[in-house]
Amino acid sequence: MSPQVESKSSSIVIVGAGVFGLSTAIHLAERGYTNVTILDKQSYQDSHYAYEKERHTTDYGSLSCSHCSTADINKIIRAAYGSQFEYQTLALDAIAKWKKWNEELKTGKTVPPGFSTSDALFVNNSTVTMTTGLEMDQFEKDTIRNMDRVGLRETQVNLHNPQDVARARAKGFGFAVDAFSTSNISSVLDTQSGFVYADRACHFALHKAQKLGVKAILGGSKSTFSHFLENADGKITGVKTADGVSHQADLTIMACGGWTPSLLTQLDNLCETTAGSVAMFQLPQDKALWDKFAPENFPTWSYDIRRGKYGGLYGFARDPNGVVKIGYRGTKFTNPQTQADGASRSVPVTRWTQEAIRQIPLMASRVIKGFVRDYLPELIDCEMTSRLCWYTDSYDNHFVIDFVPDHHGLMVATGGSGHGFKFLPNLGEHVVDRIEGKKNDYLQYWNWRSLEKGAKPYNSIMEGVGSDRSLHHQAMTSLDRFATQLSRL
Template identity: 25%
Template sequence: MSGYSGGYDAIVVGLGGMGSAAAYRLAERGLSVLGLDRFGPAHDRGSSHGGSRITRQAYFEDPAYVPLLQRAAELWDQASVESGRSLVDWTGGVMVGRPDGPTVAGSLASAREWGLEHELLEAPAIRSRFPQLRPSDTDVALVERRAGVVNPEESVRAHLSLARRAGARLHHGETVLDWTSTGHGVRVRTDHGVYSADKLVLAPGAWATEVIADLGLPLQVERYVQFWFAPDDPAAFAGHPVWIWEGENDRQAYGFGAGEDGTVKVAFFRGGAPCDPHSVDRTVYPGEVDEIATFVGRHVPGAVRNFVRAKTCLYTCTPDHHFVIAPHPGHDDVVLACGFSGHGFKFVPVVGEIVSDLVADGVTRHPIGLFDPTRPALVRTPEHVA
């Protein structure tokens, strides 16, 4: 790149999961990179926290994600080695529900289309293989080996460290006020100053509706809660595969094996309340604890013996729950990475690679057609505009 006069090759706005990986991959290419984030490193105000995130490949959301997940798996292992941090634990995964439900049927479709190693178990075999689980007689489970746990805070710290090592300048505690595409690059104004660059990456998480307001994407920020319980037998959950359970009315909960402190983390996947990221209610109420304990208690009863703690988390959702990763349709010098809809963290390293491709080369070899910001699901109808 030529380098905008007095500026950077690229500015990355947002240094959570996606932005930290993008900053690293851009700096690794030899570009001069400035990263900006309104909060501190690996903060808990957005979506990249909570100690654990599920990664999996038999993807019930859409088989089109699978090649990205396979590349992400390679990059998770690579980033662990390069950073010297333990970022992923391949525990395996168990997806439980009725045979024709979206969780099992969708996972099975992806596994078969891409030839992923998997097993399909009926209820007696589930109980025998995973005695902590209590399926009904009509439940089945898809079991996959290449699933596990990613640590979000460690991931962000690792990618920030690798970005700095590659020469990126990272400014935390600095809020972006606005940005402008000048036709010869971009200018970004913050509460600390004004910066210029050839290219701009917008990975602002829950603040996307503000930072990308010009595009009018129909994004909705939703409040979710992550819960930690002390199980009745921590040893029985040590190293347990991650699980997703589809219950009544297709509602999904998910959970992990016991962490280093002996607690088990569980949460609901959908059904969060719309919120404002600036004023989200971060109080967790007894009724919310009772709801998750009741649901999980029916299916994984030993996991939720005693409530320990909880923490809120934000999803930034598109109407179809697919991501937005693409050049800005109105500005060739701006790349978007947002709308990850609560299932994006497992893609962090490959999103960083895709973004760096789009910034440096204008194209990527990865399949990202599903993430086009001009797709019909993201076109606002007159009632949305009003």
């Protein structure tokens, strides 16, 4: 494929300042593109991507707050990808680049306002993957085999293998070995993984992009997408924002996270917006608990992550404010709404778009509650808040990075499917390869595509209001009710 822009000075507008948009902007600038603009309706220059302006604010209407999946306190960084060797390779490359970003902070090369050279984005506190039953999950077996292919077998620790455990302790990961009672479940520790401080990582990336010359227009009507500009030949020539201003572009890239499928309706049956459920437990000022859940003493973890609606749990060490986050994606909830063209599409609903939505589905709360009861009872009496976290799932769990068919000048970068954040430092390399028409082994997975007739999708999408995953059919658990239920365990 030939390059889709004429020169490095061609104008490129990216709609969305999340992971896909930021990474694309950085790598465009690093390859010498000089006319790149990011638009996003969120005031990230004020919020610094924090989900709440202040960690425990009750001003849920604050426009300085953020409400996309990017705006979060932490995200898992894992290298394990089972049989998907290509994603393992991409993840290992991402981890290497996260370490470079840590080094940029440490050496003072890139230090955004509010950061210091003692800060870190990526924390290598390992990940513990737990699966019901003593038989190791096939995913873990495949991961071990693929890590062995690249000389990294020793990074994978079977917690039922005394030799593996001894090796993990010798490498300083004894805290992870002892974090959970795993005698009756299959458990694998990955010593090269961990988490990133998500909001700070995006703040860092935005600063890096701007330092490289990317223009960012963020917050309010001046940066809120209204509609595409189109010439007489049908070419997309940019976008108009809600304030009526036209932003001309030789190439427009839609990277709007959970809002992408409803803004770019050509994604019907390829991508859908779905919600995960998040519970955040505030630790009291108790030294024992504070120390136990510190990142240097507690691993990142997942539980029955591929076992359907009664699994799909993951969690983290505490953040600097003492918040312990547990997420649930065993059921990927939807919010189908009828749009202007008469079609029903799932759209995000957050506490900043609907005052009442300070809840998570009762199904999610019960699964989280059961795990806390069995594995982390110290959290039962902690103050807790909850929220929905909106993602964009593709039907096959692969990203979508391609030009929109029959719309010259328009590209999409989306479909994170709950595993895209880890690639913030390197995903944009591949977006730029697509723009430049370069051969790339990954892009074959991220083409514009459709589900073959009779094939079973990895993610069921576009089921509409009748789906049992629709929030229309979910009993929602209020914060007060959920907290009371936990205290009764």
